[in-house]
Amino acid sequence: MFARSDTSPFVMAAPTGARKGKDDHPNLPVSIEEIRDETAACAAAGADAVHLHIRDAAGGHSLDVGLYREAMREIDRVVPGFPIQVTTESAGIFDVDAQYVCLQGLRPPAASISVREIARRPGLAPKVYGLCDAEGISVQHILYDQDDFQHLLAWQREGIVRDGQNDVIFVLGRYAPPHAAQPDDLESWKPLLTEVRGNFMVCAFGAGEHAVLCAAAALGADLRIGFENNSQARDGSPAESTAANVAQLKSALDAPALATGGMPQ
Numbered sequence: 001m002f003a004r005s006d007t008s009p010f011v012m013a014a015p016t017g018a019r020k021g022k023d024d025h026p027n028l029p030v031s032i033e034e035i036r037d038e039t040a041a042c043a044a045a046g047a048d049a050v051h052l053h054i055r056d057a058a059g060g061h062s063l064d065v066g067l068y069r070e071a072m073r074e075i076d077r078v079v080p081g082f083p084i085q086v087t088t089e090s091a092g093i094f095d096v097d098a099q100y101v102c103l104q105g106l107r108p109p110a111a112s113i114s115v116r117e118i119a120r121r122p123g124l125a126p127k128v129y130g131l132c133d134a135e136g137i138s139v140q141h142i143l144y145d146q147d148d149f150q151h152l153l154a155w156q157r158e159g160i161v162r163d164g165q166n167d168v169i170f171v172l173g174r175y176a177p178p179h180a181a182q183p184d185d186l187e188s189w190k191p192l193l194t195e196v197r198g199n200f201m202v203c204a205f206g207a208g209e210h211a212v213l214c215a216a217a218a219l220g221a222d223l224r225i226g227f228e229n230n231s232q233a234r235d236g237s238p239a240e241s242t243a244a245n246v247a248q249l250k251s252a253l254d255a256p257a258l259a260t261g262g263m264p265q
Contacts, residue, residue, distance in 0.1 A: 002049055002083065002110070002140065002167065002199060002222060008253060010222040013042035014051040014203065015242040017228030018061035018091035019175065025231040027241050030055045032067070036074040039082065041243035042226075046250040049083035050075065051112065051224060061091045063098060065105035072108070085110040085140065089117070096121035100128050103137065110138035112169065115148045115155070125160050133162040140167045140201065144174070149192060156197070166198025169224060172212055173205030180206025183215040190219070203229050210234040210245070214252050225249050 002010050015029050015038045022028060029038040032054070039050045054071050056062040072084055086108045088099040096118055103111060111132065118125050132139050141161075143149050152168070155161040170189055173181030181204035193200065203224035204212035209232075213223045226242040233239040234248045 002085070002138070002201070009217045010048050010199075010201070011046065011246060011249065012049045012051050012085065012201065012222070012224040013039070013047040013242050013246055014053075014224050014226030014228035015039065015042065016053040016055070017226070018053055018087070018089050020227065020231075021059055025227060025238070028227050028231070030059050032071045032074055035071055036078055038242060039075050040078045041241065042246050043079045043082050045243040045246040047243075047246045049085060051226070051228070052084050052086050053089070053228070061089070061093055063088065063094055063102040065102060068102070068106050068108070083110070084108070085112055085138075087112050089114065089142075096124050096128070100124060100131070103128065103131055103135075107135045108137060110140070112140045112142050114142040114144075115152050116142075116144060119151055125155065129155075129161050129165060132165065138167070139165040140169055141165075142171060143168050144171050146188065146192065149195075153195065164198075166196070167200070168196055168198065169201040169203060170221075171203055171205075173208075173229070175205065180208055181212045182208045183211050185212065186215055186219065193219070205229045207232040207236055210249060210252065213249060217253055223249065 002012060016035055020028055029035045042050060052071060054062050054067045068086055075082060075084060088102060088111055118128055141152050172185045173179050199222055201222040201224055202213060202216035207230060209230040213225060217223060225245055231239050239245050
C-alpha cells in the first residue's frame with residue numbers, strides 16, 4: 001500500500017505518537033481536530049500518507065475503535081482519500097488482546113504492528129495476521145532491532161505472517177535508554193536489506209532525523225517523519241510543526257547531492 005515512486009521515496013507523516021504532549025511541543029496535535037488539521041497540512045506539504053495515533057479525553061495514548069473511526073472520518077472529510085495507517089502500538093499500556101480487538105473492531109485499510117509486541121503472546125500471532133489477511137488490512141511490521149527482524153523472518157517461514165505481509169519499518173534510535181539516531185545507524189541494517197521481501201521504511205528518533213532519512217532515501221527506503229520521533233528542524237532549532245518538517249524533508253530529497261548518495265547542503 002505504501003511504496004516509493006520511480007523517482008522519490010514515499011513519505012509518511014507521524015504527527016502525534018503515543019508519548020509526547022503539549023509540554024514537549026505546543027503544536028503537537030492531540031485532539032481529533034488538531035490531528036485532522038495537521039494531517040491536512042502535511043498532505044499540502046507533500047506527505048503521501050499519515051501514521052495515525054489517537055488520544056483519549058485525558059490526552060493519553062488510545063486504541064479506542066470509536067475514536068479511531070471519528071479521526072479517520074474527519075481526515076477523510078478534509079483530505080478525501082488521503083491514505084491512513086493506524087498504529088497498534090501498546091506504549092506499555094495495552095496487551096496483545098487489546099491490540100487484536102482494536103484491529104478486529106476497526107478493520108482499517110492499513111496498520112503498523114510491532115513484531116516485538118505481538119511476540120508477547122505468540123499464540124495470538126496467527127490470529128492477528130490471519131485477521132489482517134482476511135480483512136485486507138495492509139501490514140507494516142515495526143522492527144526495533146535485528147532480533148525483531150529475525151523473529152519476523154521465522155514467522156514468515158512458518159506461515160504465521162501471511163503471503164503479502166512483507167512491508168517493514170526500521171526504527172532507528174529510541175526513547176529509553178535515550179539514543180538519538182545518526183546516519184551511521186543504518187550500517188547494521190544494510191546487509192539485511194536483501195532479505196526484506198516487501199517495501200522498507202525508516203524512521204529516526206532525535207535531532208538527526210533529517211540526516212538519517214536523507215541517507216535512508218539514498219538506500220532506497222521510504223520515510224516516516226514527524227513529531228512522534230522528533231520536533232526539531234533540520235538546523236536543530238524547534239520545528240514549527242510536522243508539516244514544516246515534511247516540507248524541509250521534501251526540499252532536501254530534491255537536492256542534487258542526494259541523487260549521488262551524498263548529503264544535501
